[in-house]
Amino acid sequence: VANDLELSTPAYVVLGMVGLGARSGYEIKRTVDLSIRFFWTISQAQIYPSLGQLEAAGYITGRDEPLGRRPRRVFEITPEGERALRVWPESAGELPFELRDIGMVKLFFADALDPGPARALLGAVRRRSDERAALLRSIRPTAEGAEEEGNVFPGLTLEMGIAFHEAMVDACDAFERRISREG
Amino acid sequence: VANDLELSTPAYVVLGMVGLGARSGYEIKRTVDLSIRFFWTISQAQIYPSLGQLEAAGYITGRDEPLGRRPRRVFEITPEGERALRVWPESAGELPFELRDIGMVKLFFADALDPGPARALLGAVRRRSDERAALLRSIRPTAEGAEEEGNVFPGLTLEMGIAFHEAMVDACDAFERRISREG
DNA sequence: TTCTCCATGTAAGTAGTTACATGATTGG
DNA sequence: CCAATCATGTAACTACTTACATGGAGAA
Numbered sequence: 001v002a003n004d005l006e007l008s009t010p011a012y013v014v015l016g017m018v019g020l021g022a023r024s025g026y027e028i029k030r031t032v033d034l035s036i037r038f039f040w041t042i043s044q045a046q047i048y049p050s051l052g053q054l055e056a057a058g059y060i061t062g063r064d065e066p067l068g069r070r071p072r073r074v075f076e077i078t079p080e081g082e083r084a085l086r087v088w089p090e091s092a093g094e095l096p097f098e099l100r101d102i103g104m105v106k107l108f109f110a111d112a113l114d115p116g117p118a119r120a121l122l123g124a125v126r127r128r129s130d131e132r133a134a135l136l137r138s139i140r141p142t143a144e145g146a147e148e149e150g151n152v153f154p155g156l157t158l159e160m161g162i163a164f165h166e167a168m169v170d171a172c173d174a175f176e177r178r179i180s181r182e183g
Numbered sequence: 184v185a186n187d188l189e190l191s192t193p194a195y196v197v198l199g200m201v202g203l204g205a206r207s208g209y210e211i212k213r214t215v216d217l218s219i220r221f222f223w224t225i226s227q228a229q230i231y232p233s234l235g236q237l238e239a240a241g242y243i244t245g246r247d248e249p250l251g252r253r254p255r256r257v258f259e260i261t262p263e264g265e266r267a268l269r270v271w272p273e274s275a276g277e278l279p280f281e282l283r284d285i286g287m288v289k290l291f292f293a294d295a296l297d298p299g300p301a302r303a304l305l306g307a308v309r310r311r312s313d314e315r316a317a318l319l320r321s322i323r324p325t326a327e328g329a330e331e332e333g334n335v336f337p338g339l340t341l342e343m344g345i346a347f348h349e350a351m352v353d354a355c356d357a358f359e360r361r362i363s364r365e366g
Numbered sequence: 367t368t369c370t371c372c373a374t375g376t377a378a379g380t381a382g383t384t385a386c387a388t389g390a391t392t393g394g
Numbered sequence: 395c396c397a398a399t400c401a402t403g404t405a406a407c408t409a410c411t412t413a414c415a416t417g418g419a420g421a422a
Binding site for chain 4: 368376384392394
Binding site for chain 1: 288295358
């Protein structure tokens with residue numbers, strides 16, 4: 001069995017999702033879209049090759065389990081896979097926080113704008129974070145359900161998302177108060 | 184002169200930086216690294232082709248201005264370029280907030296970890312945001328300098344960055360208190 | 367019957383980075 | 395004289411997305 005293989009982050013995400021009980025490629029994609037999509041995305045075209053890699057490495061085992069005549073391949077994590085998943089967070093040194101936000105870029109250049117459009121842009125960025133925070137708050141019951149089954153960390157990442165979008169809204173409000181005070 | 188050309192975001196970033204007074208490709212890269220790099224990055228290999236596009240579109244004008252025998256090409260924004268930069272934020276509908284954070288992904292899966300490594304990971308994520316917030320706070324004097332010259336929006340994006348990293352730290356602390364109380 | 371969901375897989379394209387290639391200037 | 399900085403440009407590569415291709419199952 002291969003050990004300490006160099007796996008890409010998408011492959012670890014797939015491994016982690018299989019570890020949490022996602023069985024098929026399709027289910028992994030759906031689970032990602034319902035959980036970590038706010039800080040990590042993955043497309044179908046990455047999932048199926050990753051599944052192949054992970055199986056070749058002995059980190060998951062797959063078997064055909066068609067539903068009627070519809071083909072389907074389901075996977076389970078192996079003990080080596082669980083070990084790899086536990087070792088992963090310890091290994092890597094750096095934890096890059098990569099943010100790509102066109103809204104903030106536009107705001108950065110907004111001094112070139114007239115007051116009206118500038119305020120509109122600020123409002124759009126504020127609204128975006130406000131809506132995102134509301135969406136994340138609506139997921140809280142699901143996270144609380146997971147906590148009762150012993151998974152407390154998904155709730156932490158959810159609270160982080162809520163916290164930073166609320167912080168963005170607050171920063172927009174503070175700025176708006178300041179510019180309307182100063183004229 | 185070409186109008187309402189479809190420019191990519193990197194090209195608008197380059198245009199915006201020329202508008203703020205960055206003259207050469209090298210200076211644009213340096214300015215990006217000192218300002219918007221926390222929410223947008225750009226590499227040299229994107230800047231020089233963008234400069235060519237922008238000049239072809241009539242949004243900037245360039246002329247050779249070597250320093251001694253060292254070749255150098257400096258650019259200025261044109262009135263059309265300024266107009267394009269003002270129209271840009273109005274046009275596009277969506278403002279995607281793209282976050283890619285391996286730290287949060289690892290935290291999401293951290294229930295599979297032993298308590299020790301899990302706490303270490305939480306500490307690493309907390310420290311990362313704490314350091315980032317401190318770095319951003321250290322930039323505040325520069326932003327205040329820009330404000331006195333009439334550029335108030337760079338200060339807003341700086342405060343947003345500070346706010347959300349402080350919010351991440353708070354979320355980590357709240358979680359740590361909770362698990363030490365319950366565990 | 368028709369829409370949505372379940373399900374897998376890949377080819378082609380886009381976006382971006384890293385590394386290479388080159389060389390002058392400035393400051394210690 | 396050596397290191398850091400200023401300066402431009404591109405080829406090769408990596409990562410990722412979109413779109414295509416296919417089709418069964420279940421519900422309305």
